[in-house]
Amino acid sequence: MPKPGEFYQRDRMWHPPALTRDYKTSVARSPQYALLSLDNTVSEITGPVFGHNDIDPIDNDLILNYAQSGEMPIGERIIVHGRVLDENARPVPNTLVEIWQANAGGRYRHRKDTYLAPIDPNFGGCGRTLTDADGYYHFRTIKPGAYPWRNWRNDWRPAHVHFSVFGSGFAQRLITQMYFEGDPLIARCPIANTIPGPAALEQLIAPLDHKATVPFDSIAYKFDIVLRGRRSTLFENRPEGN
Amino acid sequence: MAQPLDYLRETPSQTAGPYVHIGLAPGAAGFDIYREELGWDIAGPNAAGERIRVEGLVIDGTGSPVKDVLLEAWQANAAGIYAHPEHAGEVEQGFRGWGRVITDFDTGEWAFDTIKPGPVTDFNGGVMAPHINLWIVARGINLGLHTRLYFGDEAEANAADPVIRSIEWENRRETLVAHRSERDAGAVYRFDIRLQGEGETVFFDI
Ligand SMILES: [Fe+3]
Numbered sequence: 001m002p003k004p005g006e007f008y009q010r011d012r013m014w015h016p017p018a019l020t021r022d023y024k025t026s027v028a029r030s031p032q033y034a035l036l037s038l039d040n041t042v043s044e045i046t047g048p049v050f051g052h053n054d055i056d057p058i059d060n061d062l063i064l065n066y067a068q069s070g071e072m073p074i075g076e077r078i079i080v081h082g083r084v085l086d087e088n089a090r091p092v093p094n095t096l097v098e099i100w101q102a103n104a105g106g107r108y109r110h111r112k113d114t115y116l117a118p119i120d121p122n123f124g125g126c127g128r129t130l131t132d133a134d135g136y137y138h139f140r141t142i143k144p145g146a147y148p149w150r151n152w153r154n155d156w157r158p159a160h161v162h163f164s165v166f167g168s169g170f171a172q173r174l175i176t177q178m179y180f181e182g183d184p185l186i187a188r189c190p191i192a193n194t195i196p197g198p199a200a201l202e203q204l205i206a207p208l209d210h211k212a213t214v215p216f217d218s219i220a221y222k223f224d225i226v227l228r229g230r231r232s233t234l235f236e237n238r239p240e241g242n
Numbered sequence: 243m244a245q246p247l248d249y250l251r252e253t254p255s256q257t258a259g260p261y262v263h264i265g266l267a268p269g270a271a272g273f274d275i276y277r278e279e280l281g282w283d284i285a286g287p288n289a290a291g292e293r294i295r296v297e298g299l300v301i302d303g304t305g306s307p308v309k310d311v312l313l314e315a316w317q318a319n320a321a322g323i324y325a326h327p328e329h330a331g332e333v334e335q336g337f338r339g340w341g342r343v344i345t346d347f348d349t350g351e352w353a354f355d356t357i358k359p360g361p362v363t364d365f366n367g368g369v370m371a372p373h374i375n376l377w378i379v380a381r382g383i384n385l386g387l388h389t390r391l392y393f394g395d396e397a398e399a400n401a402a403d404p405v406i407r408s409i410e411w412e413n414r415r416e417t418l419v420a421h422r423s424e425r426d427a428g429a430v431y432r433f434d435i436r437l438q439g440e441g442e443t444v445f446f447d448i
Contacts, residue, residue, distance in 0.1 A: 003365035004328050010447065015255050016384035023257075025382030028303040029437050035447035036409060041364045043375050043390075044448045046326035047316060048340035056277055066275055087249050096280075100265025110261045111272040112310075112347070124275045126265045162258070162265055168328075170316045171448045173386060175379055177256040191257060194384050200254045226250045 005230035006040040007171045008087055016194035023190045024151050040171060047170040050096040050130060059128045062101075062141035066124030073123035075104025075142035079212060079220040080178070083135040084165060087229030091135025097225075098128040098164040099139060106145030106157075115147055140218065143180070151190055158185035158192065167227040178223045181207045255386065258379040262312050267344050281343075284315060284356040286336025291320025291360070295430045296391065296420065297353035300345065300378065303438030307350025311380040315341040315354060317373070322360035358429075361399060371399035371406070378435065388446045391433050394421040409444055417443045 018030035038044070058065050063072055080099075084092040102108045102125065105117035109125050123142060131137045144159045160177045167173070179186050186192050186205065195201045203226075212220035263271040269279060285293075296315075300308040317339050318324045323331035325339045333339070343354045362370045374391040392400050400406055400419065409415050420431035435443045 007448075011252060012385075012447070014251060018384060020384060023382070023384070026257075026384060027382075028306075029308065029380065029382035030303075030384075031387070031442055031445050032303075032438055033414075033442055033444075035445050038405060038408070038446045038448045040448060041370065041405070042324060042329055042362060043316070043318075043370070043373070045365075046324040046329050048338060049326060050280070054278075054280060059276060066273075085250060087252060089248065089250050098265050100261065108261045108264055109271065109273055110264050112260060124264075124268070124273060126268055126275060128276075162256075162262070164258075164266060170375055170377065171388075173314070173377055174253065174255060175258045175262075175386060176253055177259075191259075194256070195254050200251070203251065203253055204256070226253045228252050229249065 004045055005232055006045070007169060007228045007230050010228060013196065014200050016196065020190075020194040023194050026194070044171040045169045047166060047168060047172065050094070050166070052130065054096075055128055055130065060137075060139045062124065062127045062139060065127060067122040071122045073103065073120045073142050075120075075145075077140070077218040078143045079138060079140055079214065079218050080161060080206065080223055081136070081138035081209075081212060081220065082206075082222050082224040084131050084137065084167075084225045084227060085135055086167070086227050090229070091131070091133075092167055092227055093131055093133045093135055095131050095168070096128065096166045097131060097137045098126070099141075099161050100126040101141065101144040101161045102147055104142050104145050106147030117145065117147070146185055155190060156185050156188070158183045158189050163225065165225055165227060172227040174225075174227060176225075177204060179205045180221060181205055255384060257381055257384055258312060260310050260381040262310070262379065263344060266312055266342060270344050281314070281341045283336075284317070284339060284341035284354060285319075286334065286338065288334040289319055289337045289357045290334065291357035293355065293428055294358050295353055295355050295428065296374065296433060297351065297430060298420075298433040298435060299350050299352070300380070300435045300437065307345070308380055308437070309345055309347055309350040311345045311350075311352065311378060313343050313352060314377045315343070315356070316375040316377070317356065318359045318362050320357055320360045322362040324362075358393065368404050369402075371396050371403040373403075376435075387437075388448050389435065389443055390418055390446070391420050391431070392418050393431060394419050414442075414444050417441060
């Protein structure tokens with residue numbers, strides 16, 4: 001069995017470090033010892049496979065997937081779409097993308113969310129889809145509102161959509177958040193600012209995509225996601241026995 | 243100036259936050275939306291091997307249980323085969339080898355039912371002791387943590403495992419070992435994960 005290509009080393013200077021003091025919850029939840037570097041084995045190169053039997057077509061439409069019949073959630077109607085690629089700029093096909101978010105008022109449908117903004121009876125706040133053969137995905141949803149959270153005394157999260165993506169191997173597993181172009185709360189957010197540099201943070205900010213809007217229906221934002229790429233296996237000069 | 247390299251950069255991670263359940267386990271958030279949630283059935287009904295339960299806590303640097311964690315498990319079947327096209331071999335119908343579990347909001351306890359995986363032959367021909375790969379996300383965790391669960395009743399295989407042996411600090415190897423007990427319902431392995439401080443679990447950069 002020839003060894004498939006390993007994933008490129010994760011650039012941990014590009015990701016947020018574990019300990020980020022301005023995001024207080026990380027202080028007691030960040031490992032102190034160095035991570036142990038592990039060459040990819042079959043356990044990291046493989047990962048779960050999903051198919052169209054696992055989900056329903058309506059799952060990617062957050063405007064309809066929890067609405068009572070004939071009704072719709074309140075808020076700005078948006079399309080969020082893009083591609084899942086790897087670091088070699090190759091599409092990642094048939095991979096599961098899951099999202100969750102607050103409603104237009106900034107309230108989550110979650111038993112632990114006690115913010116005073118109201119629950120929207122027609123909005124669940126989650127969706128899922130598989131990328132197509134070219135790595136494309138799309139969701140239709142409501143633009144989420146900003147919300148306050150307990151960190152410093154008066155912190156507000158910028159509007160954001162949480163994303164979970166799989167890829168082809170367990171080493172690619174990623175959870176992140178998408179922000180919206182032009183939001184002044186991004187620069188003030190201790191979670192957004194766990195990311196070490198402005199270039200990396202920009203990668204999480206979806207631009208308005210006017211070409212993808214649906215006239216008199218929905219505005220659009222484009223959010224491409226990049227997962228770790230893999231080495232090609234053209235040459236393997238490993239000494240015998242390694 | 244040289245030609246620019248045209249690699250893309252990996253999308254940076256952000257915490258899963260306190261409301262991860264809405265997206266990945268909406269039933270736990272308090273509502274029913276999907277035909278079926280993913281990840282609750284790891285092994286399926288047809289898998290060979292011993293049926294086991296795995297349970298534990300995730301504990302923070304103050305010694306408190308973390309009550310808003312989501313864990314994902316990835317494992318081979320009893321024959322050591324992953325349900326993935328790049329791993330040669332067949333798995334039983336319905337065996338996915340992947341699971342998702344959240345903690346109890348009040349106690350922080352988590353548990354999942356599966357089958358005990360077999361030893362896994364790696365691409366280079368080396369053999370790894372039976373193990374379950376775990377990925378941990380939560381509020382306050384900026385980038386998901388990877389670790390492995392090994393089985394306490396596999397001492398000989400564990401001692402030969404290339405990953406365990408690569409842990410330079412021998413006293414920390416024990417943090418990857420789950421301990422077996424027998425209950426009326428069957429075998430249970432206990433695996434507490436310590437995020438920080440005394441007895442900190444070994445986490446991997448994979
Ligand atoms: Fe959020």
